[in-house]
Amino acid sequence: MDVLSGLVQALPILGLVSLITLLVKNWLNSKERQADRLYGEKREAFIGLLKSMGDHVASGTEETLTTFAYWRMRCEIVSSQATREAIAKAIAKRVDEGHKQPEINEIMLSAIRRELGIAL
Numbered sequence: 001m002d003v004l005s006g007l008v009q010a011l012p013i014l015g016l017v018s019l020i021t022l023l024v025k026n027w028l029n030s031k032e033r034q035a036d037r038l039y040g041e042k043r044e045a046f047i048g049l050l051k052s053m054g055d056h057v058a059s060g061t062e063e064t065l066t067t068f069a070y071w072r073m074r075c076e077i078v079s080s081q082a083t084r085e086a087i088a089k090a091i092a093k094r095v096d097e098g099h100k101q102p103e104i105n106e107i108m109l110s111a112i113r114r115e116l117g118i119a120l
Contacts, residue, residue: 038078039116045074046112049087079115086111 048071056064072091076084090107113119 041078042115045071045078046116049075050108050112083111083115 049068052064052068052071056068058064072087075087079087086107090105093103093107
């Protein structure tokens, strides 16, 4: 009888532990989904920025400039302050000083790699 009463008394504790475990799992899964979604948003924005920049350099039309501005704004929304500053500096240097494309791209690419956790 003592074993049975001990088991009966332990059931609420086991239920509480199960509930806590479930809550922690849900919280961790939520954090993981949020991190995955943010990574996807960053990746999409950075790829769009680089593609639209290349398109604008190749054709220089108003449409490609508008597309580039759109992707730059998307990067402003999802990227860190350091990456936003690197993108802005690279664009400003290109416009103001006429630097060559590889130098400007390297500034942005380094910041983008850091942001996405890509190490070369």
